[in-house]
Amino acid sequence: MAVSRKIQKALEGASWIRKMFEEGDRLKQMYGPRKVFDFSLGNPIAEPPEEFFEELKRVSHNPIPGMCRYMSNSGYEETRRSIASMLSEETSLSFTGEQIIMSTGAAGGLNIALKSILDPGDEVITPSPYFVEYRFYVDNHGGVLKLVETRNDFSLDLEAIEAAIGKMTKAILVNSPHNPTGVVYSEESLIQLGEILARKSEQYGKPICLLCDEPYKKIVYDDLEIPDVFSVYDHCIAINSYSKDLSIPGERIGYVAISPLAEGKEKLADAMAFSNRTLGFVNAPALMQRLVGKLMHVSVDISEYQEKRDLLYNALADFGYSMVKPMGAFYLFPRCPIDDDVAFVRALQAKNILTVPGRGFGKPGHIRIAYCVERWVIENSLDGFRELAIEYGKR
Numbered sequence: 001m002a003v004s005r006k007i008q009k010a011l012e013g014a015s016w017i018r019k020m021f022e023e024g025d026r027l028k029q030m031y032g033p034r035k036v037f038d039f040s041l042g043n044p045i046a047e048p049p050e051e052f053f054e055e056l057k058r059v060s061h062n063p064i065p066g067m068c069r070y071m072s073n074s075g076y077e078e079t080r081r082s083i084a085s086m087l088s089e090e091t092s093l094s095f096t097g098e099q100i101i102m103s104t105g106a107a108g109g110l111n112i113a114l115k116s117i118l119d120p121g122d123e124v125i126t127p128s129p130y131f132v133e134y135r136f137y138v139d140n141h142g143g144v145l146k147l148v149e150t151r152n153d154f155s156l157d158l159e160a161i162e163a164a165i166g167k168m169t170k171a172i173l174v175n176s177p178h179n180p181t182g183v184v185y186s187e188e189s190l191i192q193l194g195e196i197l198a199r200k201s202e203q204y205g206k207p208i209c210l211l212c213d214e215p216y217k218k219i220v221y222d223d224l225e226i227p228d229v230f231s232v233y234d235h236c237i238a239i240n241s242y243s244k245d246l247s248i249p250g251e252r253i254g255y256v257a258i259s260p261l262a263e264g265k266e267k268l269a270d271a272m273a274f275s276n277r278t279l280g281f282v283n284a285p286a287l288m289q290r291l292v293g294k295l296m297h298v299s300v301d302i303s304e305y306q307e308k309r310d311l312l313y314n315a316l317a318d319f320g321y322s323m324v325k326p327m328g329a330f331y332l333f334p335r336c337p338i339d340d341d342v343a344f345v346r347a348l349q350a351k352n353i354l355t356v357p358g359r360g361f362g363k364p365g366h367i368r369i370a371y372c373v374e375r376w377v378i379e380n381s382l383d384g385f386r387e388l389a390i391e392y393g394k395r
């Protein structure tokens, strides 16, 4: 049976991340898993925290009647209330469960949010480099993704964002801490972004939505505080997930939070519940909702990621690679010593090191290294990075 032309085209340009992951599997079969250093996927190797398993045991030993049935498309009220009270503590606003929709991870959350706000041809602006799935998610709902380059340090280029906003702009989609660069946007830049959006919303006579994709919100380093996005702009929707901070990406659980100050927040919440149903998610996984509702302040040990960041960043800096020091998430995005990022990825691959070319994230000339791997992978890859730095004249 024929695959649609649209999907065929998408498959031809298939994700670099998947390509490199498959290449990793091939190399592991050839050389053995301990000889391959696979930094291609943001699939955390950390096990979920103890508390997750304790809660899992507690729920399975004390089954609640009907706990595996369908529920409201927004999710369990109890879980939504827990998230709302956590957000009320974290922000200056007062959230209720009505503004929370449980989702199948951040990916599901982004899709229900985009489905709920986009009309055909509406534009969504995102800073580039960017998480490449955004292109597909926006397209899923008839929107058009518009990229705006960031500055050299990957901070927001606010003038460029302002210039890119037009009458078709429905939303700005920002991700902080950021995949693939590890940057965290400063409070000052987010406040200015909020001011621009307020101005532009007034100019075009409709609220432009600020979509904040925050699956790495708890993974920040050096005691950095993540700015509260809800305080910078009223028409704000945050998308969050437990994939990374509880290390449970296979369980597909996250949520969408609509600002209590957003115009039309009740209709938006209804639209998202409807979209959860009609996109076929129906509701977020029931068991996971029960669990995360009790794990609001739990996360994996972030210090382990920070140690890995330090090990990799310090070594690569010492070898002469130029890069921005990640402030959060678990990605490093160095500049390649040669212009051609694909050629550099191939050179690393010849040393059994798997990374992803920056062009897969809209930024050629760089590579993405996902360091959510075991420490030995980083340690044993360093010789290869050093040898190539020497070969390409960085040392």
Ligand SMILES: Cc1ncc(COP(=O)(O)O)c(C=O)c1O
Pocket (backbone or CB within 6 Å): 042, 104, 105, 106, 107, 108, 131, 175, 178, 179, 213, 215, 240, 241, 242, 243, 249, 253, 254
């Ligand atoms: C920036 C970003 N957004 C969204 C997602 C999707 O996360 P989830 O597994 O929660 O769907 C990812 C996953 O890697 C991500 O990096």
